[in-house]
Amino acid sequence: MTFEEAQSRVQELRDEIEYHNQRYYQEDNPSITDAEWDALMRELIHLETTFPELQSPSSPTQRVGAPVSEGFVKVEHEIPMLSLSNAYSTEELREFDRRVRQVVGDDVRYVCELKIDGLAVSLRYEDGQLVRGATRGDGDVGEDITSNIRTIRNVPLALKEPVTLEVRGEAYMPKQSFAKLNEQREQQGEPLFANPRNAAAGSLRQLDPRIAASRRLGVIIYQLAQADRYPVERHSEALEYVKSLGLPANGERQVCNDIDEVIAYIEAWGEQRRSLSYATDGMVIKVDDIALQQELGFTAKSPRWAIAYKYAAEQAETTLRRIDLNVGRTGAVTPTAIFDPVQLAGTTVSRASLHNEDLIHEKDIRVGDRIVVQKAGDIIPEVVRSLPEKRTEDVVPFSMPHDCPQCGEPLHRLPDESAWRCVNPNCPALIREGLIHFVSRDAMNIDGLGEQWITILLDRRMVTTVADLYRLTKNDLLSLERMGEKLADKLLHSIEVSKGNSLERLLFGLGIRLVGEKAAKTIAQVFLSMDALEKASVDDLVAIPDIGPKMAESIVTYFQAPGPQQLIEELRALGLNMTYLGQTAAKVESVFTGKTVVLTGTMATVDRKQATEWIERLGGNASGSVSAKTDFVVAGEKAGSKLEKARSIIASGKNPELRILDEDAFLQIVDEAGLR
Template identity: 80%
Template sequence: MGLTFEEARDRVEALRREIEYHNRRYYTEDNPSISDADWDALMRELIHLESEYPELQSDTSPSQRVGAPVAAGFAKVEHEIPMLSLANAYSTEELLEFDRRVRQVIGRDVTYVCELKIDGLAVSLRYEQGKLIRGATRGDGDVGEDITQNIRTIRNVPLQLSEPVSLEVRGEAYMPKKAFALLNEQREASGEMPFANPRNAAAGSLRQLDPAIAASRRLGVIVYQLAQAESYPVEYHSEALEWVSRLGLPANGERKICRSIADVIAYIDEWAEKRHTLPYATDGMVIKVDSLALQQELGFTAKSPRWAIAYKYAAEQAETILRDIELSVGRTGAVTPTAVFDPVQLAGTTVSRASLHNEDLIRERDIRVGDVIVVQKAGDIIPEVIKSLADRRTFDYPTFAMPECCPQCGEPLRRLDGEVAWRCVNPSCPALIRESLIHFVSRDAMNIEGLGEQWIAILLEKGLIHTVADLYRLTKSDLLQLDRMGEKLADKLLDAIEQSKRNSLERLLFGLGIRHVGEKAAKTLAQAYGTMQNLMSATVDSLVTVPDVGPKMAESIAGYFATPGVQELIRDLEDLGLNMDYLGQRIEKVESPFTGKTIVLTGTLAQADRKTATAWIERLGGVITGSVSAKTDFVVAGEKAGSKLEKAQDLIRSGKNPSLQILDEGAFLQLVDAAGLRD
């Protein structure tokens, strides 16, 4: 029995509150209270209700964080108030000098606020009547880039404040340490260079033209300033941060009011080591005069405020001896060299290993076994070898060279054009099998709870599994022959394996480990083709028409499913009872003049909001883009279309795009009605 409209409305409101609560627990407090699967279930229910009751849809709903269509470029945003950078201090003496200058202007002691300096990308968030309307980068301080669609994907950024106020806040967009480590693992596995640190990763994510990429990277924002705070009912910076927190904005809880510069220095010392325990990277402490009136009195230089300074912690490095370079084989066959060195203390932990990423990097830095090397943690997270101290060599150690054959199976290694990684392409390589199985059972893939890396290794050692299909042939008697395996645990594992058979197609696709196909692309493919059989039959030409799928990924997918061994594996899995269908809502495309064409939607439509119009265009087979270019096929122009319509007209007049067609709302709705989309 369906819900009444009132019941659906109440449930939607409750779901939105609950999801936003869990977003804060996960992203702001790093203290989740439900599993990812439970969170996904809440989101699926919300999306279902919003699709069943379109009048309940809202662009401030957490369901809208998935990202808008890919943009053709970022619009420029002129900051009404410049986003200035801070002057830096690297020593106690420089902090004392900063305090002396402040007191000299003010004529007395002042109170400071200390806040941990997040290592990320400065952003500006603008709210009108409580609704998020714009997100922008700092840029050069005067002009930044409009990244609103990417900002909307960040789950700890409220789309709607708790009060209908208009304001602008500045903050730092960052990538949590766990997300950074996982992203670099994925990049290395696919033959891409890893990001150097979390700041670069956050900046690279927010500057993606496809918001779906930003959405997949679990970014966060910490707010550190209320712009024009003196215009609001607050007298102190600390008071402004408390107020914006009550509105729902994620201000940093790790801050302290200090009554003297001595208190400031003590707080900095307190966090020198403790900061390494935080879920995000920090590279210093920001010190600000608390009184907004005194901030106004102190003013600004051309580059920075006189009332604030950033103390930067020294990068923690250590010298050690490189004892060996070990090679490991990942699930995609990439062979990764790892430095093994005498243990050293870095950022609060003992480290003795660090990835060297690839042969080119080792040669570029002239790193040799036996050298004295300098190591540090990238962004205080991932150990890395900075350099080799060649002038301290006591012997002409040999240069490193990647072996010709796989260290696990002995088959020849290959280096593909355009890649830095050497790969083992032997599908029977024990390392590939082990890593592929570990990936297959992982939480984001088939999510076979309890069947982790150690059990996979034991099952392989005992010869009980050889492929992912063998997981579904395991019996209770098989499991009970293993050490430390009791009946209760065996039943639990078998239940988890059986439950995974009911997963939607996208989990299976991701679990298969097809090169270049990540979690997001797997879902897109499942939505587009609906069944495994349809996807296996897809050509490269068909695949490249799917959003997020480029030529490289399309070639990889087609080549994978053309392999006889893969076809046999899929048949095995289907015979063993695994679901081969997408269980979510599909977007069924309708043949129309829009099919395969690039469309720009501009202006306001009287009979549809932008979300509905976008859905119609996608159903009509069109691809939405954000700006008009020589490749645009159609412009759908509503009221107040503005500059995009003018550019389209110029392209037609100049002959640069004579085939471009401009449709008014009436012509557009005729296409919609001809396809029966408004019935």
């Protein structure tokens, strides 16, 4: 392909990907599958890698996440990001209306917008290009989260017109992503997010943008800053204007002629809002006329022309009948409250996770108690509290059993964990959950072989390990009820196709404790083969960015155990791929080969992403932290604590061989290897 052909194709791909991003994230109406979207993105990445001069900060490829940053830079807002005063009743709304009309008269209209339960952010565009994303912070000073904002696919990296402006909006996590994230965290024994707002905030405040990229966040714009500078007279017009530029303006809104229409609109959305893909916790009411907004002005904390009506959290009282124990694929035993059914947020609820024994004791929850339940963020059922004043004398405190409810083997609790675990590899629950996870979409993606068929295969004793899936024959499947020839052929084809998956899918599918989807890919990209990974030490693994000591120990322990060793040999003999199939550039021998290299400070002639890629091409392991095991520290301008720590390690004699390189010395190594 010539440069001109590549240039044309790159632009076609960028336009097509952004079109599909809009269909998926803004219109909720995708027109292609995830696999087709991935294929477009892979082609674009390949072309931009082959022709580096075609790379652009506005390309969709920039959304995958940059390397880990050292910390957030403070950003001073040109216009303060103030919070809104709240109203909890129609009486308070009418009082707000009275105050407004007292200043500007009765000729006033309002705009009602659903209040998104997320994190307030500011986006700045210059000449149509996204140049900065920031948190609200204290209203005057926020944090620069541009790298994380770039990973959000419904945020345009370039506007449809080359204008300079700043917009404010709410970054949110979709309900489905929130539920999946908490499910993953619970399986890994990690603390759960209380609601989608906390999850979105936690994602955007990660120093590693790849975490934000993996969580499918969205942004909804609710304000054009300094709107009086633009060709609009009303707030509703401002939202239409930013929407015309390609920004995801708040679509669930209505202009109301008076406060009665406002109240009617709020009531109409009281239940309807629960059907949305994102969580809402209220309605924002704003004076529509921008000139009237300026006349009303601000208090020290909030605008006088806007107010937030907060919907009351719907709670219900019921009776806790029992606490069931469920064993997950990692062996974690999760207590679940089973109570008399109640209506919450439009659905019937009769169960809620209690997460762990400590939470049960903290809330003093006992079987037979009257309890209060609600849906966290209108999504996840939870027990808010017990009502001890209504407790009968025969109710006793909960006590965690000592044995696994599935296999009867003793349960174990590690000193630094809240979960009790079954560690019996032959536990039926671990086997079942492990098989379901192995065939899932994010793991080996064996299409059609879901939870129902896994349960049937286990009940018929046709499978006991994941290796048995690859031994199934057509006659085996046809012996099952409701299994026809077409379905049997389809399942066998899916099983056969899965043998060719890249190493990271197999690693994730094996269910190694603490190894999530992202970590599995990182590990696969470094070690490239199962053989190399099986020989890795804890030190080898900790040297990889994002792999901490606990995960490293978990991986080494897994591969040292006889059961996993036998399983991997069986899978290898059955024809499963054991290598990483992603794009891997050839390594170049250098002084960095096999060494741990830390970048710190700002490079004058190269960005951190390119420097990290060079280190990896030169055989080094790019790390985000300095320790006595670090071999090189590359220090750019304004290098801070990491450089000081490196000097301290050298001076103390802990690692006198540690070398500190400036930018010129680093680039000399790159040039000698012919990479630049």
